[in-house]
Structures are given as C-alpha cells and as structure tokens.
Amino acid sequence: MTEEFMIQGCLDNIASAQEALYNRFSPRMLGVCYRFARNREDAEDMMQEGFIKVFTQIHQFRGNGALEGWIRRIIVHTCINILKKNKKFTDSVDLFHAGSMHLNENNIPSILQAKQVVECIRLLPIGYRTVLNLYAIEGFSHKEIAAILDIEESTSRSQYTRAKSMLEDVLLKKKILQQPRERIKMVSSGSN
Amino acid sequence: MEQRFFINEFEQSLKEQSDQFQMVPSKKVWHGIYNDLHPGRKWPSIAMSLSLIFTLVFISHLNTHNEHRTAPALNKIAEINATTENSNQAGTEKNNQKTIVRNNDQKNNPKTITVTKQLSNTASPNGLAINDNPQNNNLLNTSLLAVNSPRENTLNSSFSEKNSILPEHQNKNADATKITGSVYDDRQSGLQDYKGLTMVVNEPVAENVAIKNFNDQQVVITSADKNILNIEPLPQVKNINKTSANIKSSDIAKTSMKKHKKRNENISWVYYAAPVVSSVSFSGEALKLNLPNSTFSPALPLAQANPKENKVLHNSALGFEAGTQMNYIIAKKLKFTTGLQLAYSGYNIISNDVHPTSSELALRDPSTGMVYIKSYYTHYGDGTGLALTTLRNYSWQASIPVGLQYAFYEKNKLQFSFAANIEPSFVLKANSFILSSDGKNYVNDPSLLRKWNFSSNFGTFITFNSSKFQWQIGPNVRYQWLSTYQKEYIVKEHLIDYGIRIGISKNK
Numbered sequence: 001m002t003e004e005f006m007i008q009g010c011l012d013n014i015a016s017a018q019e020a021l022y023n024r025f026s027p028r029m030l031g032v033c034y035r036f037a038r039n040r041e042d043a044e045d046m047m048q049e050g051f052i053k054v055f056t057q058i059h060q061f062r063g064n065g066a067l068e069g070w071i072r073r074i075i076v077h078t079c080i081n082i083l084k085k086n087k088k089f090t091d092s093v094d095l096f097h098a099g100s101m102h103l104n105e106n107n108i109p110s111i112l113q114a115k116q117v118v119e120c121i122r123l124l125p126i127g128y129r130t131v132l133n134l135y136a137i138e139g140f141s142h143k144e145i146a147a148i149l150d151i152e153e154s155t156s157r158s159q160y161t162r163a164k165s166m167l168e169d170v171l172l173k174k175k176i177l178q179q180p181r182e183r184i185k186m187v188s189s190g191s192n
Numbered sequence: 193m194e195q196r197f198f199i200n201e202f203e204q205s206l207k208e209q210s211d212q213f214q215m216v217p218s219k220k221v222w223h224g225i226y227n228d229l230h231p232g233r234k235w236p237s238i239a240m241s242l243s244l245i246f247t248l249v250f251i252s253h254l255n256t257h258n259e260h261r262t263a264p265a266l267n268k269i270a271e272i273n274a275t276t277e278n279s280n281q282a283g284t285e286k287n288n289q290k291t292i293v294r295n296n297d298q299k300n301n302p303k304t305i306t307v308t309k310q311l312s313n314t315a316s317p318n319g320l321a322i323n324d325n326p327q328n329n330n331l332l333n334t335s336l337l338a339v340n341s342p343r344e345n346t347l348n349s350s351f352s353e354k355n356s357i358l359p360e361h362q363n364k365n366a367d368a369t370k371i372t373g374s375v376y377d378d379r380q381s382g383l384q385d386y387k388g389l390t391m392v393v394n395e396p397v398a399e400n401v402a403i404k405n406f407n408d409q410q411v412v413i414t415s416a417d418k419n420i421l422n423i424e425p426l427p428q429v430k431n432i433n434k435t436s437a438n439i440k441s442s443d444i445a446k447t448s449m450k451k452h453k454k455r456n457e458n459i460s461w462v463y464y465a466a467p468v469v470s471s472v473s474f475s476g477e478a479l480k481l482n483l484p485n486s487t488f489s490p491a492l493p494l495a496q497a498n499p500k501e502n503k504v505l506h507n508s509a510l511g512f513e514a515g516t517q518m519n520y521i522i523a524k525k526l527k528f529t530t531g532l533q534l535a536y537s538g539y540n541i542i543s544n545d546v547h548p549t550s551s552e553l554a555l556r557d558p559s560t561g562m563v564y565i566k567s568y569y570t571h572y573g574d575g576t577g578l579a580l581t582t583l584r585n586y587s588w589q590a591s592i593p594v595g596l597q598y599a600f601y602e603k604n605k606l607q608f609s610f611a612a613n614i615e616p617s618f619v620l621k622a623n624s625f626i627l628s629s630d631g632k633n634y635v636n637d638p639s640l641l642r643k644w645n646f647s648s649n650f651g652t653f654i655t656f657n658s659s660k661f662q663w664q665i666g667p668n669v670r671y672q673w674l675s676t677y678q679k680e681y682i683v684k685e686h687l688i689d690y691g692i693r694i695g696i697s698k699n700k
Contacts, residue, residue, distance in 0.1 A: 013229070013230075015229075016566070018225075018229065019222065019226070019566070022225065023566070023568055023569065026569075027214035030215040030217045035213075040215070043215075044220075048221045048224045048225055114209045114212040117206065117209035118209075121210070135203075136202075137206060137207050167206075
C-alpha cells in the first residue's frame with residue numbers, strides 16, 4: 001500500500017489503511033517512545049495516544065515533508081505532554097539530584113548496538129534524558145526545548161551538557177563510543 | 193574546535209544508533225487505537241455480552257420458575273370459610289361491597305358471579321360476601337376471578353372437561369353461570385377476559401373457588417355447601433370475613449407445585465466437560481507473491497503463483513469444552529437440547545525466531561475482488577530455521593448449542609444415545625499467526641479473525657443411572673463450519689476437536 005493510498009484511507013477513516021500505516025511506522029515510533037518512557041508499558045501507552053492523534057489530525061498533514069517525520073513529531077510531543085501531565089518529568093528535572101544519581105550500566109543488555117545505546121540513554125535521569133532526546137536525537141533547539149518543557153533555555157543547555165557527559169561515561173565503559181574519542185584525540189593531536 | 197567536533201560526532205552517532213532502534217508493539221496497542229477510532233465496532237461485543245447475560249437470566253428464571261409461579265398463590269390466595277350471617281347487609285352495599293352474587297333466579301337469568309368491593313366497614317369489614325339477591329346483577333365493580341375444582345384445582349381438569357365457557361347467546365343451559373368479569377384461567381396462564389361469556393356448569397364444580405380480584409387480591413372461597421355454583425337458592429347471603437378466614441393456602445400451593453413439577457420433570461440439566469484434541473484443516477489456495485525483496489508496487493502483479501509450496505507446519509494441541517445443557521423431553525427417546533458452552537481449541541505452529549523483518553500478506557477485498565497487500569513486522573520464520581519456536585493459534589468461543597439427543601438403546605441403568613447440535617458461537621479471544629504470502633514468515637493479525645462462527649457437534653455417549661446422579665461419557669467431534677478468518681484471507685481454516693465428553697446430571 002503506497003503512502004498516498006494510506007493517507008487517503010486514513011482521511012476516509014478506513015480501518016485497513018489506518019492499520020497499514022500503523023504497521024509501517026509503529027516499530028520505529030515505539031523505539032522513540034521507549035527512549036522517553038520509564039518502561040515498555042509506558043512507551044506503548046504513549047505511542048497509542050500518539051497514533052490516535054496522528055489519525056485524528058492527519059488532515060493537517062500537507063505532504064510538504066516526510067510522513068514519518070510528521071508522525072514522529074506528534075509522537076514526541078505526545079510523549080512530552082504525558083511526562084508533564086504525570087509530573088514524571090518535573091519531579092526529576094532537578095540537576096543536583098540528577099547529577100548524584102548512580103547509573104547501573106550493568107543492566108544494559110548486550111544484544112545489539114542500537115539497543116545498547118538506547119538502553120544507555122534510558123539509564124539517565126528522566127530530566128536529562130528528555131533534554132538529550134530532544135536536542136541530540138530529535139533535533140530540537142534549546143530554545144524550542146525550553147518552550148516545550150517550560151524551563152529556561154540555559155537550563156536546557158546545562159542539562160544537556162550534564163546528560164551528554166553522563167551518557168558519554170556509560171558509552172565509553174561499554175566501549176560503544178571508542179572511535180569518536182580516538183578520532184578526537186587524533187584530531188586534537190594533529191592540530192597541535 | 194575539538195569540543196565542537198566531538199559534539200557533532202557524538203550527536204550524529206547517537207542519532208544514527210537511536211534511529212535504528214525499533215520495537216514491535218504488542219497487539220493491545222493497535223486494539224486500543226482501533227477501539228478509540230471506531231467505537232461503533234464495539235457493539236457486536238456488547239450485544240453478545242447482553243445476549244449472554246439475558247440467556248443466563250432466562251435460564252435462571254426457568255430454573256426457579258416453579259417457585260415464582262407458586263409464590264403469588266401463597267402470598268395472595270386466602271381461603272376463606274364462608275359463614276352464614278347478616279345476609280341482608282351485604283346486599284344493600286351494591287356498589288361498595290366486595291360481594292359474590294349468587295343469582296338463584298334460574299328461569300330468567302343465568303347465575304351470575306360477581307364481586308364488588310366493600311367499603312362499608314360496618315357491614316362486613318375487609319370481607320367478601322356471597323349475595324343471592326337477584327337485584328345485584330348489575331353490580332358495577334365486577335372483577336372476577338378464578339374457579340378451581342377441588343379435585344384437580346385447575347381449570348383444565350374438571351372445569352374444562354366437564355364445564356365450558358360459552359358466549360352468552362349460546363348458553364341454553366339452565367345451570368349456566370354468567371361471568372361478568374375475568375376468570376383466572378390456568379389453561380391460559382393468567383387472567384382472561386371472559387366478561388360477557390357464560391360459564392356452563394354441568395356438574396358441581398367446587399368446594400374451593402379461587403377468586404382473583406383485578407386490583408390486587410386473590411381469594412379462594414370454600415363454600416359450606418360444597419357447590420358454590422349450585423343453582424339452588426340460598427336463603428341468606430354469606431359474608432366472608434377475610435380477617436377471620438382460615439387460610440389454607442398449602443393445598444393450593446401443593447397443587448400448583450404438582451402441576452409445575454410435571455412440567456419440570458421433562459427438563460433436566462447436564463453439566464459437562466470434555467478434554468479435546470484440537471486439529472485444523474485448511475482449504476483454498478493462498479494468494480502467493482513472487483516479488484523480489486518483498487517490496488510492492490501497484491504496477492506489479494500482486495498475485496502470482498509461487499513455485500514454492502508454502503505449508504503451515506503445525507501440530508495438534510489440547511483444548512477443552514465445558515458447559516451446561518438443558519434437556520427437554522419431546523418424545524420417549526428424543527430430547528431437545530440447548531445450553532451454554534465455552535470452548536477452547538487451537539493448534540501449534542512450528543516456527544523459528546528471525547530478526548524482525550517486514551513481511552506481507554496478500555488479501556482480497558470481498559466486495560470488489562481486488563487484491564491488496566498488508567504489511568507486517570514479524571520475527572517469526574516459517575519453521576525451517578534453527579532457533580525453533582512454537583506459536584499457538586487458539587480461540588476461546590462461547591456458544592449456544594441447540595440440538596437433539598436420541599436414545600437408541602436402553603437396558604437397565606444404561607442408556608446409549610446419539611446427540612447432534614449446531615452451535616452459533618462468539619469468539620471471545622483468539623490468536624492468529626498466518627503464513628505470509630511469500631511463505632517465509634508468520635504474521636499475527638487478529639483483525640482478520642471472524643468474530644462469529646458456526647460449529648456442529650456430533651457425539652455418542654453412554655448414560656449410567658446411579659442413585660443420585662446420571663453420568664454421561666462418550667466421544668464427540670466438533671467441527672467449525674466457517675473459516676476462522678474473514679473473507680479477505682482466501683485460505684479457509686476449520687478447527688476440528690475430538691474429545692471425550694463427561695457429563696453429570698442430578699436424578700429427580
């Protein structure tokens with residue numbers, strides 16, 4: 001089923017078209033939700049709510065960009081709204097508290113590298129994780145993040161710096177980010 | 193610069209890795225979305241639930257029918273001994289007294305039984321009166337009443353056989369009794385409006401006359417002369433005082449119980465369970481796809497013959513049936529059966545774990561006949577790989593079997609019977625793994641499952657009578673006539689259950 005056909009079917013509220021669209025994008029979107037959520041169940045709840053918004057607001061999709069990007073944006077905003085609604089985000093945004101948290105990286109399953117990276121991200125405190133997800137992966141600017149999360153832009157920057165540092169440590173311990181560091185060293189030694 | 197470069201590398205790497213990450217959501221997510229987007233589709237489930245509840249209530253009502261029917265009689269029927277006193281008082285309270293009028297004017301008027309409500313406490317407080325004054329024929333408040341014979345206490349025995357209710361113009365019998373109200377007619381199970389008709393009494397009917405008022409009272413009068421409908425004139429009015437009545441409701445109740453017991457003797461309840469071995473048969477040719485890399489374009493032919501034989505590698509699995517069955521005797525050896533049944537059946541598919549991959553299923557739109565493709569993510573292979581795993585296709589079905597049971601041989605305490613029934617059933621829960629059109633993977637799509645189905649059950653069994661219970665045991669086969677899947681999926685799947693049914697019912 002082509003994308004245009006699916007969109008038209010969704011506009012006509014045809015279940016088979018909606019299901020086809022869901023089947024095509026749900027695995028990736030669940031991966032997105034999983035990075036924001038506390039566990040898989042929460043991620044599925046987020047995705048369910050997000051897809052309902054997708055299907056009810058699909059008439060707003062103008063076709064200017066990729067459908068996946070449009071869906072992803074809705075899903076991400078849904079995740080943030082749910083976190084804010086449940087106060088899970090605001091409760092954990094305290095920098096001091098987040099910085100002193102112990103990361104138990106031994107819990108990371110070593111199955112696939114992508115999964116390892118995601119699991120490492122999920123080890124971060126939820127405030128750090130959210131900013132990191134939005135900035136580094138979803139491509140939001142700090143200004144946008146500040147508006148979305150109702151925080152100061154400077155807070156977003158500092159949280160991201162700390163989150164990145166924390167994640168870097170974990171990734172290095174798991175030897176996932178060896179190459180970039182070595183390259184950096186090489187680059188820096190070369191410049192000197 | 194170093195820091196900036198690192199950030200870019202870090203973010204880029206992080207983004208790439210994160211974007212590759214995918215998870216297969218559970219089925220309930222789509223169900224939740226679907227139910228939210230299409231709330232109207234819930235109605236079949238709700239309707240089925242309501243019908244099941246209604247059926248249960250109805251069966252409960254049938255079970256307790258006896259008590260329900262006799263209770264009003266116990267509560268409302270008062271048997272009142274007629275006493276002969278104050279004959280004139282009752283007759284004067286024409287419109288206000290609850291009075292039974294006995295007309296002894298045989299020549300010109302048929303006997304009339306009527307009742308008027310008594311308001312005068314002084315005359316006969318809360319009582320009934322039998323009045324033989326012919327002037328009281330025109331009493332207004334004439335709601336009547338039931339007549340019970342003392343022998344059978346039912347209208348359909350002595351009353352209906354020996355007496356009859358005829359239109360007034362047909363009544364040539366001098367012993368006729370004009371009915372000016374309604375008669376509680378057990379043949380019709382309730383009050384019948386026989387007003388204006390005439391009850392012909394060919395033989396003395398009653399010692400007990402049950403009288404039911406339309407308002408809320410039902411009384412039985414025991415006449416002293418054992419024939420309240422007798423045409424012989426009585427010299428006085430019998431005032432019947434309710435408060436001093438000797439209540440003998442037990443006779444009425446016993447009679448009623450006896451009658452309904454007869455009806456219930458034809459009904460028996462069997463509770464049964466049957467461990468079954470479930471198997472499956474497939475029919476119809478799947479729409480096969482022979483397209484490279486599982487990518488489809490509308491320009492490409494969608495349905496093509498695939499040289500590879502795609503077969504579902506499956507094993508039988510255990511299931512069960514359980515339920516309750518009502519048997520109703522319609523002939524000496526023949527019983528009508530119905531009830532409620534819950535069945536669990538299914539089979540195992542041999543599959544193997546694969547890396548999550550996209551897979552397609554070719555389906556056909558039943559209305560247009562057009563073939564279309566549905567995509568799925570799955571991590572189940574066709575069972576030819578190394579990491580074998582077992583998938584379970586199952587269904588929970590609630591059904592209402594309706595059928596017949598015939599006892600073809602009977603000796604001593606043993607009875608050999610044959611039973612067959614049809615079972616409209618509702619699929620409560622099911623799991624469906626379907627072989628993809630390229631035959632390489634199994635995909636799970638509950639939306640293709642049929643919600644309603646239709647099965648048949650055939651079996652023979654031996655019934656053994658013990659002192660308290662009847663035991664049944666015997667083989668039975670259940671075949672699902674309609675495919676498990678909707679018409680979009682061309683392959684027809686029919687579940688077959690082979691089981692040993694064990695039943696128990698209580699001896700009466």
